[in-house]
Amino acid sequence: MSWYEDLSLWSGFSDVLFSAERARHAAELVATSPLLAFPPGSRVLDQGCGVGFFAVPLARRGHRVTGVDIHRELLDRAEAEAAGTGSGASFVRADVREYVSPDAFDVVVNMYTSFGYFDEHDDNLQVLRNAYRSLVPGGTLIVDLLSKEIYASWVGPPKIVDVPGGMVVMRDTILDDWTRYRTDWTLVRGDRAEHTSLTCWVYSAAELTDMVAQAGFEKVECFGNFAGGPYDGGATRLIVRGTKA
Ligand SMILES: C[S@@+](CC[C@H](N)C(=O)[O-])C[C@H]1O[C@@H](n2cnc3c(N)ncnc32)[C@H](O)[C@@H]1O
Structure with a gap:
């Protein structure tokens, strides 16, 4: 999948x-x-x-x-x-x-x-x-x-976004000579952490x-x-x- x-x-x-x-x-x-x-x-x-x-x-x-x-x-x-x-x-x-x-x-x-x-x-x-x-x-x-240009201006250290009852930690990795990126997200609520990752083209x-x-x-x-x-x-x-x- x-x-x-x-x-x-x-x-x-x-x-x-x-x-x-x-x-x-x-x-x-x-x-x-x-x-x-x-x-x-x-x-x-x-x-x-x-x-x-x-x-x-x-x-x-x-x-x-x-x-x-x-x-x-x-x-x-x-x-x-x-x-x-x-x-x-x-x-x-x-x-x-x-x-x-x-x-x-x-x-x-x-x-x-x-x-x-x-x-x-x-x-x-x-x-x-x-x-x-x-x-x-x-x-x-x-x-x-x-776009690639906008992404380039803010990609860097992991970012934290507050969500109800917890936070999401987002990390971005540039792949394949800037044709794609991977975003890793970890949702932390109390003592539970949920992880997901997506890979996209960046044009x-x-x-x-x-x-x-x-x-x-x-x-x-x-x-x-x-x-x-x-x-x-x-x-x-x-x-x-x-x-x-
Ligand atoms: C970032 S969300 C944006 C949703 C919406 N355009 C908005 O502004 O809130 C991307 C959406 O694309 C849908 N999606 C992902 N792959 C798809 C596919 N192969 N065919 C149709 N929809 C897809 C996801 O289910 C999700 O709802």
Whole structure:
């Protein structure tokens, strides 16, 4: 089993990945970011939607959202969150390497570093190709992640993040000449420690831009934050936008 198929990673470390603070922040980005301001009633595909932190607020804004994730349990949480909001959100359990719905969406989003998980670079590219095929002509792709440049500015000594009743110790190791990294997480609560580890590709802006273009997209642009600022030395995220011609 690959690390991303292991539900215990996503649910065990849920206090970090899917915290209430992250939910609020994602909802605020959906409400304020010019990069997430799609025409009313857009059909939006959220690749690797998790518990719906972006999918649900997008649906609340009146978009018709389909969230895709490999873990049923996370989708159940997203569905529960969407229920009762009168939103047009649906959730599909599928692998993003396989999920394609030709010409069905106006927008595809891939948020919060849900990209670069697969051992083979070509499988990561396939996720972008699937986004391209799923979009109508003129449709928009948004990929949001931590890039190589941003990662390089903070990788170093282990970091500690407080979570309810304990803490998570995070250690990062750069692998294979800066093509990948491994993150080791140890969750400590009382006298119990739980460990998990994940290995991801880490792409630079130039590398990801090339991949997005290779998948067929045009007008490929990079942004360094959700306000639409430049991807420069002050960038906090890499957000790549592309258009299907
Ligand atoms: C870092 S989380 C981000 C979730 C969500 N985009 C957010 O902003 O909260 C990455 C998500 O990708 C999902 N995932 C991992 N591998 C996947 C795959 N092969 N196909 C579909 N989803 C996958 C995980 O289950 C997880 O929910």
